[in-house]
Amino acid sequence: MVSPPHEAMYRIFQRDPGLFSRIPRFLGVDLPRPVGATTLPTDLGETGLVLHRVDALLRFNTAESGAYLLAVDIQDERNSERPASWAYCTAYLWKKYRLPTTLLVVCQDHATAEWAQRAVSSGPSQLPTLTLRPMVAGPHNMPVITDPDEARADLVLAGLAAVTHAAAPAVNPILKALSTALRDVPADIADPIVEFTARGLRRHPAKHFWRSLVAVDLTPAGPRLLENMREEVRAESERQCAAEDVLTVLAERGLDVSDQARDRINGCDAPHTLSRWLRRAVTAPTTEAIFDADE
Known part of the structure; x- marks a missing residue:
């Protein structure tokens, strides 16, 4: 089941599978245009390996070269654990689906993009058994679309441009061009783009x-979509508070919290799971013990 924070990205790629064939031209890569897209589960690995997940996973079919997988991960900061996780995910997908797998990392600042696009090898430099080279979309190579007519010509790409430039001064003109372009666009087309953009800007x-x-430009749909976004923001705030409660209890008890455990707690989007971990955190002998019954 697709979790709510990732649903908009799925809907974007499902509605416009050709988006991925348009992105690589900014990366200097030529790929065949997909003619269809199928969503796949984003939790990758055996039971308990919940840290191995991506933001979107789709199977693309092409008329020229068959099918391949696209894994998309939005990375808003450097994280030393992610390259190993990306390598695991791509190898796992290759083995499970027997299809070529492409990883696209979407970044929102230059430093993170520069870090993400570096090649990382699993072995020593003399024996690089497996080398990871993700494609990276970020403010360094995504277009700055501030003309409403240009945004109207490719609404999905304009939404992605806004997300990748979220931390840049140009983001407000990009957003204004996108909202202007979305006026009078049917709701079934506008809604996924509005949601995708809102989720990408959430931090x-x-x-x-x-x-x-x-609220102003997209009436009468504006008030309804705005309320939906407010509900999502409230839910995200509650989730963050629940994760912080778990970490606070562990800290108060003097338990060590590894970076991996912290990422797992902060990345959990299931309120019931966070509540369960909070109850366990009160008596657990170690941080890892709060996860044990879930393994």
């Missing part, structure tokens, strides 16, 4: 500007 101040644009 950046530009999210407030986007909400105001949605």
